[in-house]
Amino acid sequence: ETxxxxxxxxxxxxxxxxxxxxxxQHLGHNAMYWYKQSAKKPLELMFVYNFKEQTENNSxxxxxxxxCPNSSHLFLHLHTLQPEDSALYLCASSQEARTFYNEQFFGxxxxxxVL
Amino acid sequence: xxxxxxxxxxxxxxxxxxxxxKCTYSDSASNYFPWYKQELGKGPQLIIDIxxxxxxxxxxxxxxxxxxxxxxxxLHITETQPEDSAVYFCAASISNTGNQFYFGTGTSLTVIP
Numbered sequence: 001e002t003x004x005x006x007x008x009x010x011x012x013x014x015x016x017x018x019x020x021x022x023x024x025q026h027l028g029h030n031a032m033y034w035y036k037q038s039a040k041k042p043l044e045l046m047f048v049y050n051f052k053e054q055t056e057n058n059s060x061x062x063x064x065x066x067x068c069p070n071s072s073h074l075f076l077h078l079h080t081l082q083p084e085d086s087a088l089y090l091c092a093s094s095q096e097a098r099t100f101y102n103e104q105f106f107g108x109x110x111x112x113x114v115l
Numbered sequence: 116x117x118x119x120x121x122x123x124x125x126x127x128x129x130x131x132x133x134x135x136x137k138c139t140y141s142d143s144a145s146n147y148f149p150w151y152k153q154e155l156g157k158g159p160q161l162i163i164d165i166x167x168x169x170x171x172x173x174x175x176x177x178x179x180x181x182x183x184x185x186x187x188x189x190l191h192i193t194e195t196q197p198e199d200s201a202v203y204f205c206a207a208s209i210s211n212t213g214n215q216f217y218f219g220t221g222t223s224l225t226v227i228p
Contacts (some may be wrong), residue, residue, distance in 0.1 A: 021140070042119065042157075043204065043218040056215065074167030090158055102214065103149070 002026055004107035006091050012113045015081060021110045023074040023091030032099035034066060034075040037088040049074060050097035081114045086101065088112070119207050121219025128195050130150040130228050132134060138205035139187040145207040148188050153202045157207045160205075163190070195226045203206070 004025045013019050025032060034046040048056035049068040063085075065077040074091055088109040094102040118141040128134050131204045138148075146167035151159035165172045165188065172179050176195075181188040192199055202223050206216040 038125075040220060042220050043169050043216075045215060049213070076195050092158075103164070106151075106160065108156065 004063055004091055004093055004105050005091075005106040006110050008110060009056075009108065010111045010113075012115065013081065014115050015079070015083070018077070018079040019093075021076040021112075023076075023107055024103070025072055025074075025091075025107075026092040027093055027105060029093040029095055031094045031102070032068060032071070033054075033094075033097075034074065034076055035090040035092065035106075037090055037109065039043040039052065043090070046078075048097050055097055067111050075108075078112075083114050086112055086114045117207055117209050117217040119205060119217050119219045121205050121222060123222060124220065124222045125225075127225045127227060130195060130197060132195055133196060134190075134192045134195055134199070134224055134226075136190045136203055136205070138206040138207075139186060140217075141186065141187075142207070142209055143183075143186065144201040144209050145217075146214050148179070149206050149208075150190050151204045151206065151218075153204065153221075155201075157185070159204055181212060181214070192224075195224075197226050197228050200224055200226045 007022045030100050031050045033048050033068045046060045047066045052068050067075040090109045091107040092104040094104045121138045149164035152162045153159040163177050163179050166182050176193045178191040202221045204221050205219040208216050
């Protein structure tokens with residue numbers, strides 16, 4: 001595997017379910033990000049981890065819970081979601097989060113549908 | 116905070132013609148401007164970027180221009196090809212927020228063979 005991988009690629013869940021999204025980067029980077037991509041809206045940054053420490057939480061509802069056990073893996077735990085949470089969830093990584101001009105490498109995303 | 120606006124939202128061009136996508140930003144502290152291309156079923160990929168100390172940058176058929184005074188930057192694609200069809204996003208990064216990117220809403224480019 002190369003680059004940034006995400007699983008699953010598609011997920012359908014009910015509002016009472018609990019599920020997790022997984023992201024893995026094979027680039028030796030130290031920063032990882034979760035973004036939400038909705039139709040006709042800009043990519044929304046959700047969380048940033050730098051050297052496994054969370055450095056940004058952009059007012060994300062508590063029904064989204066991130067976890068970063070090491071610099072290569074990032075999870076997004078989901079519970080009691082709402083239909084408006086349906087979107088493409090993108091994971092990205094970069095060399096470091098607080099270093100300027102860092103290119104972010106994106107995974108293919110998980111298409112989430114909440115029924 | 117930073118606000119990035121992107122136009123047009125959709126763009127169709129004939130193969131071989133040029134395509135131009137424009138973005139404006141609000142915070143004069145922004146000094147890094149990447150452009151991403153997103154193909155169907157894939158995540159965004161960086162295609163070119165520009166820093167605020169440069170007015171123009173070119174990479175083969177792709178070029179980006181930056182006007183710091185007017186706070187706008189543009190992506191230019193020349194000699195377009197069908198494989199250029201994708202959604203393009205501009206972004207701006209504010210120096211005091213490190214690597215936080217503020218994205219535009221995207222431009223869906225279709226190159227007609």
